[in-house]
Amino acid sequence: GVRVGDIVVKLGARQERVVRKEAQKNGDGLNSKKLELHTEGAKENESRVLLRNYRSMSDDVKWVQNGLVATVINGEAIPVVQNRISDTGFGDLVIIPMGADKVFVRSSDGVDALSIVSGAKEFFKLIFSHWMR
Structure with missing residues (x-):
């Protein structure tokens, strides 16, 4: 964790969000165009779209x-x-x-x-x- 004054803030595990597949294969990140997202439950959330809905009173x-x-x-x-x-x-x-x-x-x-x-x-x-x- 990180101490801020008297408070200790716990940090979670670091997660790699974007992996450049071609850059790993070729060793060159500049020409890489194919991006793959890696998050927990990414497949579950793919089709979810959240919209704000406000109705005035x-x-x-x-x-x-x-x-x-x-x-x-x-x-x-x-x-x-x-x-x-x-x-x-x-x-x-x-x-x-x-x-x-x-x-x-x-x-x-x-x-x-x-x-x-x-x-x-x-x-x-x-x-x-x-x-x-």
């Missing part, structure tokens, strides 16, 4: 449809943007970071966030460069 769909995606101007910090919006009286609007300068804006009261943002368009133009449903 109606509450989730409604939650997303009441929100909007916006782009924050000047890459401001999300907590600063959230405080600015709350200080202006829009305490029910919640900002959720999505990565980079994108945020998801929703209302904690469950009302349509787009109608709130559109109603105070001039204020939100100072914070967001673009927003869309």
Whole structure:
């Protein structure tokens, strides 16, 4: 095993996953094109295909449809943007970071966030460069 601090991590036996048959015969791995996979139970798993299956719940769909995606101007910090919006009286609007300068804006009261943002368009133009449903 390997010791990491006070924890000992046990390592399993090493397994060779890909064997280049022609390289073993010819002694040259560069021209080898025939690959054979060696794993335990490989033949059992050959025909198994796993697909993700996600079904949206109606509450989730409604939650997303009441929100909007916006782009924050000047890459401001999300907590600063959230405080600015709350200080202006829009305490029910919640900002959720999505990565980079994108945020998801929703209302904690469950009302349509787009109608709130559109109603105070001039204020939100100072914070967001673009927003869309």
